[in-house]
Amino acid sequence: xxxxxxxxxxxxxxxxxxxxxxxxxxxxxxxxxxxxxxxxxxxxxxxxxxxxxxxxxxxxxxxxxxxxxxxxxxxxxxxxxxxxxxxxxxxxxxxxxxxxxxxxxxxxxxxxxxxxxxxxxxxxxxxxxxxxxxxxxxxxxxxxxxxxxxxxxxxxxxxxxxxxxxxxxxxxxxxxxxxxxxxxxxxxxxxxxxxxxxxxxxxxxxxxxxxxxxxxxxxxxxxxxxxxxxxxxxxxxxxxxxxxxxxxxxxxxxxxxxxxxxxxxxxxxxxxxxxxxxxxxxxxxxxxxxxxxxxxxxxxxxxxxxxxxxxxxxxxxxxxxxxxxxxxxxxxxxxxxxxxxxxxxxxxxxxxxxxxxxxxxxxxxxxxxxxxxxxxxxxxxxxxxxxxxxxxxxxxxxxxxxxxxxxxxxx
Amino acid sequence: xxxxxxxxxxxxxxxxxxxxxxxxxxxxxxxxxxxxxxxxxxxxxxxxxxxxxxxxxxxxxxxxxxxxxxxxxxxxxxxxxxxxxxxxxxxxxxxxxxxxxxxxxxxxxxxxxxxxxxxxxxxxxxxxxxxxxxxxxxxxxxxxxxxxxxxxxxxxxxxxxxxxxxxxxxxxxxxxxxxxxxxxxxxxxxxxxxxxxxxxxxxxxxxxxxxxxxxxxxxxxxxxxxxxxxxxxxxxxxxxxxxxxxxxxxxxxxxxxxxxxxxxxxxxxxxxxxxxxxxxxxxxxxxxxxxxxxxxxxxxxxxxxxxxxxxxxxxxxxxxxxxxxxxxxxxxxxxxxxxxxx
Numbered sequence: 001x002x003x004x005x006x007x008x009x010x011x012x013x014x015x016x017x018x019x020x021x022x023x024x025x026x027x028x029x030x031x032x033x034x035x036x037x038x039x040x041x042x043x044x045x046x047x048x049x050x051x052x053x054x055x056x057x058x059x060x061x062x063x064x065x066x067x068x069x070x071x072x073x074x075x076x077x078x079x080x081x082x083x084x085x086x087x088x089x090x091x092x093x094x095x096x097x098x099x100x101x102x103x104x105x106x107x108x109x110x111x112x113x114x115x116x117x118x119x120x121x122x123x124x125x126x127x128x129x130x131x132x133x134x135x136x137x138x139x140x141x142x143x144x145x146x147x148x149x150x151x152x153x154x155x156x157x158x159x160x161x162x163x164x165x166x167x168x169x170x171x172x173x174x175x176x177x178x179x180x181x182x183x184x185x186x187x188x189x190x191x192x193x194x195x196x197x198x199x200x201x202x203x204x205x206x207x208x209x210x211x212x213x214x215x216x217x218x219x220x221x222x223x224x225x226x227x228x229x230x231x232x233x234x235x236x237x238x239x240x241x242x243x244x245x246x247x248x249x250x251x252x253x254x255x256x257x258x259x260x261x262x263x264x265x266x267x268x269x270x271x272x273x274x275x276x277x278x279x280x281x282x283x284x285x286x287x288x289x290x291x292x293x294x295x296x297x298x299x300x301x302x303x304x305x306x307x308x309x310x311x312x313x314x315x316x317x318x319x320x321x322x323x324x325x326x327x328x329x330x331x332x333x334x335x336x337x338x339x340x341x342x343x344x345x346x347x348x349x350x351x352x353x354x355x356x357x358x359x360x361x362x363x364x365x366x367x368x369x370x371x372x373x374x375x376x377x378x379x380x381x382x383x384x385x386x387x388x389x390x391x392x393x394x395x396x397x398x399x400x401x402x403x404x405x406x407x408x409x410x411x
Numbered sequence: 412x413x414x415x416x417x418x419x420x421x422x423x424x425x426x427x428x429x430x431x432x433x434x435x436x437x438x439x440x441x442x443x444x445x446x447x448x449x450x451x452x453x454x455x456x457x458x459x460x461x462x463x464x465x466x467x468x469x470x471x472x473x474x475x476x477x478x479x480x481x482x483x484x485x486x487x488x489x490x491x492x493x494x495x496x497x498x499x500x501x502x503x504x505x506x507x508x509x510x511x512x513x514x515x516x517x518x519x520x521x522x523x524x525x526x527x528x529x530x531x532x533x534x535x536x537x538x539x540x541x542x543x544x545x546x547x548x549x550x551x552x553x554x555x556x557x558x559x560x561x562x563x564x565x566x567x568x569x570x571x572x573x574x575x576x577x578x579x580x581x582x583x584x585x586x587x588x589x590x591x592x593x594x595x596x597x598x599x600x601x602x603x604x605x606x607x608x609x610x611x612x613x614x615x616x617x618x619x620x621x622x623x624x625x626x627x628x629x630x631x632x633x634x635x636x637x638x639x640x641x642x643x644x645x646x647x648x649x650x651x652x653x654x655x656x657x658x659x660x661x662x663x664x665x666x667x668x669x670x671x672x673x674x675x676x677x678x679x680x681x682x683x684x685x686x687x688x689x690x691x692x693x694x695x696x697x698x699x700x701x702x703x704x705x706x707x708x709x710x711x712x713x714x715x716x717x718x719x720x721x722x723x724x725x726x727x728x729x730x731x732x733x734x735x736x737x738x739x740x741x742x743x744x745x746x747x748x749x750x751x752x753x
Contacts, residue, residue, distance in 0.1 A: 127667070180667050187671045189708045219708050222700070239699045246700035296697025344699030359665035 065136040068146055070097060079113050079214065084149065094149035095133060099142055113214035114143050120190050120216045121145075128181030130201065130211040150209055152202035155259070157374045159197070159266045166372045168327050172358070173365035175260045175335075177208040182256055183350035185210070186249040189219040193230040195255035197262055206371040219248060228301075231255060233278055234270055238289070239344050241279045243301025250344035253353065257339025264325040264332065279306055286342050287315035294343040331361040464490035466497075466506050480519040483534050485512040486527045494519050532571050539567045542587045545651065555650025562648070585645030593654050675714045678707045 071084035074096065085097040100114040121132035134146040155174065158164055178200060185192055193215040201209045220226050225245040231237070237254030239247060261269040270285065272278040283289075288310050289297055297303055321333045328336070335358040338348040348356070359365070462471040464479070466489045471477050478491045487507040497503050498516035505512045524530045543563045550556040569579050680703065695702055 126669070176665055176667075179665070180669070183666070184669065189704075189711065219704055220700075222695070222702070222705055237699075244698040246695070246698040248699055248701045248704045250699045250701075294697065296693035299693035299697055345696060345701070347699075354665045356665075359663060365663055 061136050064134050065138065065144075067134070068095060068097065068136075079111070085146070094151075096147045096149045098145040098147055099138075100145070102141060110143060114145065116216050117145060117213040118143075120213050120218075121147075124185065124188060124190065126181060126184040128177045128208055128210060129184060130209040147211075148203070148209075150201040150203050150211070152204065152206070153374050154198040155200040155202065155208060155263075156197040158202075158372065159263055161374055164372050164374065167363075167366075168329060168332070169363040169366040170371055171260070171263045171328055172332070172363070173368070173371060174208060174263060175332075176354075176359055176365055178210070178256055178259060179350060179353045181208070181210040182249075182252055183354055185216075186252065186350045190216055191219060191249065192216050192252050192255075194232060195252055195259065196232045196235045197259050200259065202373065206368045206373055220246070222246070233272065233275055234258060234268055236278070237344065237347075238279060238282050238286075238342055239300065241275070241282075242297070242303050242306060244344075245301075247344065249349060250347045253339050253347050253350060254344075256350075256353070257336050260328075260332075261325065261336050261340070264328045264336070282342075283307075283310065283313055285316050286340065288313045289342045297343075328358075329361065331356075331358040334358065464488075464493060466490070466493040478521065481522045481527065481530065482512075482514045482519050483531070484514050484518065485510050486531050488522070488527070535570045536567055539563060539570065539583070542583055542590070545648075549652055549654075550648075551650035551652060555648065559648045559651070562646070582645035585643055587645075589644035673707075673710070673714070675717050676710050678703070678710055682706055 067088055068085050069088050069091075071086060074082045074084050076082070079101055081099045081101065083097045083099065085095045087093045087095070100111050102111075118132065118135055121130065122135075125131060130150070131148040132145060133148065136144050136146070138144060158166070178195075182192065182195065190213075192210060192213065194212060195210070199210065199212040201211045203209055215230050217226070226247060228240045228243050228245055228247075231240060231251060235255035235258045237251050240251060258269050270278070270281050272281040288307060290312070291297060298308075318333070321337065322330070325333055325336070335348070335353065335356045338356065339353060341347040463469070464477070465487070469477065469490065469492075479488045480491055480494050481488050482505075485505050485507075487505055487510055489506065493506070494516060497506055498514060498519070502513050502515045504510075505514050522530050524533065540563075543559075543566070545556075545559060547553065547556045550559065566579055566583065569575055
């Protein structure tokens with residue numbers, strides 16, 4: 001599965017999805033480069049107005065579009081509506097189709113969110129990152145992203161649903177999947193910038209998938225300024241509140257730490273009412289950073305108004321962490337504290353997080369198939385019970401019938 | 412198997428035991444679950460013999476709460492109070508005349524079937540079935556499986572008809588141990604260290620009185636002097652698949668097996684270039700921006716395309732589409748000309 005960076009990130013790393021799938025998703029991109037490829041519908045292409053190239057593009061769009069069938073509407077957000085869909089050829093293979101809404105502010109051209117999502121998802125293929133299967137337009141104006149179908153909801157549902165019981169091994173397995181996904185993004189120099197537990201979706205095989213790349217961007221050049229107004233408040237690191245416009249993968253790692261802590265305490269980890277109040281919530285736990293533990297902090301844009309006059313505060317001791325997160329043990333607390341380090345330079349990187357001793361400490365991470373999941377446990381249990389009952393009566397019947405030896409069948 | 416249940420020798424033995432009637436058919440005819448206290452007076456009168464304890468001669472008529480118990484060692488029936496009286500102080504010989512079996516109180520139980528021969532046969536079948544628990548999937552062919560079932564039936568009958576009991580019991584025990592060893596090698600190694608497993612021995616071997624020193628010595632000698640070869644599993648069946656031990660679980664890999672290592676370059680910690688002169692500014696050491704991330708990003712971008720040969724990729728694709736086109740052409744026959752147009 002290892003990939004060389006010297007090779008451009010290939011859309012199909014071995015094992016991430018089947019060849020059939022890939023072959024189906026390809027035509028749009030590759031047909032555009034291969035006008036020599038014959039297509040049964042090309043005869044009509046010449047007759048469409050707007051020149052041969054435009055007609056060809058339309059035809060190719062139709063080829064992709066016709067592979068999928070829209071199904072029921074699953075949900076609607078500010079920027080997009082999500083439908084269930086499936087392959088026309090194989091109705092059992094489900095997909096999710098994200099139909100981007102036309103934005104009134106961006107009359108001309110493509111919506112920035114969908115552009116970001118397409119740009120990065122088209123290149124990133126990893127078991128723990130949502131897979132973009134194809135892109136097509138409908139009525140020449142709506143962009144539709146065909147994504148893999150993830151039926152088990154968001155990670156947030158898991159800790160919010162008090163009927164689901166989970167333990168340290170489960171948290172470890174989930175945390176590891178998140179860290180692997182984020183590592184892959186950072187290894188390919190993509191910042192997600194909106195990691196939170198409801199942007200992490202659960203696939204049918206219980207693996208977690210990083211989704212919603214609407215705020216993603218690639219790592220910036222040294223001189224380029226980035227906006228500090230990203231990442232949902234609860235998951236936003238302190239340097240963004242202080243107005244840092246030059247950051248790296250560390251901002252995502254703070255969010256990862258928040259998500260893991262959230263799983264461990266089964267509650268919001270750093271809840272706050274407003275953006276202004278959030279830095280206070282952070283310092284309540286991690287203390288007020290000073291020049292000695294965060295060199296250069298006073299150069300940050302909002303340091304003067306936010307922190308300069310705050311009375312000094314000590315970070316919470318280890319006993320506080322042990323009291324709040326008994327689920328993940330000392331090794332897990334060490335990882336979470338490493339990820340939630342105030343100073344972004346000292347914060348664990350994704351690679352360091354994967355090398356942490358938490359993963360090798362007891363207990364072993366839960367196997368994927370045994371991870372608890374929403375609704376599934378109860379439903380499965382009930383289903384299992386009913387199936388078992390049927391099976392028992394069948395067996396009882398069988399024991400009453402004398403075994404028949406069919407010697408004739410052996411020749 | 413040395414002898415088959417249906418061999419002439421066996422049938423004569425059966426005749427002697429049963430007075431000519433076929434053992435099994437007789438048993439089946441009288442197969443009925445015994446009630447704890449027969450309610451029908453007619454029936455009570457009919458089995459009046461069975462209502463008297465053969466040991467103390469007390470009858471149900473005088474003691475309506477009397478219960479009869481049997482011990483699977485010899486299946487001799489006696490009342491509960493006799494059992495209490497004789498066996499409360501430890502193992503003792505069976506009080507029925509002519510039976511010298513040593514019995515323990517703990518193994519006395521209510522009989523399930525009225526006919527004690529059926530009771531015994533069911534016990535034996537249960538024990539053999541517990542040891543011989545292979546399924547059809549464990550054999551190469553159906554024929555092998557059927558042969559196996561046939562042999563199991565022979566073993567059962569040999570035990571029921573008391574043919575070669577010693578030999579069969581010993582082989583059955585070896586087989587059970589071998590099965591256990593296959594399932595869990597560690598457990599068997601432990602039990603070998605601690606001497607023979609007590610629980611399996613007490614299940615199958617006869618109880619030996621503490622005071623019967625000679626008997627014990629004989630048994631000990633027979634156990635000690637004839638070391639059983641390690642590979643003796645008691646029985647061997649043709650076509651029995653060897654059980655595959657499950658693969659040991661692999662150690663957890665936190666990276667999931669993914670790794671990224673540059674092929675054509677290596678990233679240095681520091682680059683001395685005027686473009687990076689700004690690295691001493693706070694935004695590089697305080698804002699969270701890491702110059703090394705930028706270095707490797709830039710190098711990746713620079714070398715990213717190396718080793719990827721579009722021509723090769725395209726060649727492959729053309730073949731792909733070519734075959735697709737050929738398939739289409741075979742179906743429609745129209746696209747061949749289209750090829751020439753482009």
